[in-house]
Amino acid sequence: MIKFNEFRSTGTKRQRRLKKQKNNDIDRRKKEIKKKMNVxxxxxxxxxxxxxxxxxxxxxxxxxxxxxxWIIDKFSITRGADGQGNIIFYADDNSLPWIQLSIITLxxxxxxxxxxxxxxxxxxxxxxxxxxxxxxxxxPLLYQEMYDLNLKEYxxx
Numbered sequence: 001m002i003k004f005n006e007f008r009s010t011g012t013k014r015q016r017r018l019k020k021q022k023n024n025d026i027d028r029r030k031k032e033i034k035k036k037m038n039v040x041x042x043x044x045x046x047x048x049x050x051x052x053x054x055x056x057x058x059x060x061x062x063x064x065x066x067x068x069x070w071i072i073d074k075f076s077i078t079r080g081a082d083g084q085g086n087i088i089f090y091a092d093d094n095s096l097p098w099i100q101l102s103i104i105t106l107x108x109x110x111x112x113x114x115x116x117x118x119x120x121x122x123x124x125x126x127x128x129x130x131x132x133x134x135x136x137x138x139x140p141l142l143y144q145e146m147y148d149l150n151l152k153e154y155x156x157x
Contacts, residue, residue: 083153
């Protein structure tokens with residue numbers, strides 16, 4: 001006599017099929033990431049699975065846009081405000097041409113002054129002073145940072 005339990009499915013085929021489909025989705029996602037980036041980092045171990053792709057002579061399809069706002073913000077040594085709406089950015093010899101080019105590109109009127117820090121070693125720092133309102137629409141993120149700094153200086157006076 002045949003018992004019903006002999007024909008009952010345990011569902012292992014379905015489980016294997018779902019597991020295989022899930023693994024295929026993960027592999028597909030990894031391939032998409034590899035197309036976008038040269039190196040895929042697996043999990044938190046930060047061990048690269050495809051380091052060979054980095055050393056190939058392929059140029060990545062990335063584009064870097066440098067804005068005058070970013071250059072002024074990142075290349076300046078330090079910055080200051082006087083509480084009256086004037087802001088000052090300081091540059092050393094390396095960043096001087098970049099900051100000056102950025103300010104000229106933005107079309108901002110500025111005052112340039114050289115400050116001698118160490119006469120023996122010939123260390124000179126250049127300051128660029130201009131009005132806070134001149135960067136209000138051209139550099140909104142930098143404007144907000146400098147506005148806060150200017151407000152703090154105004155309160156402390």
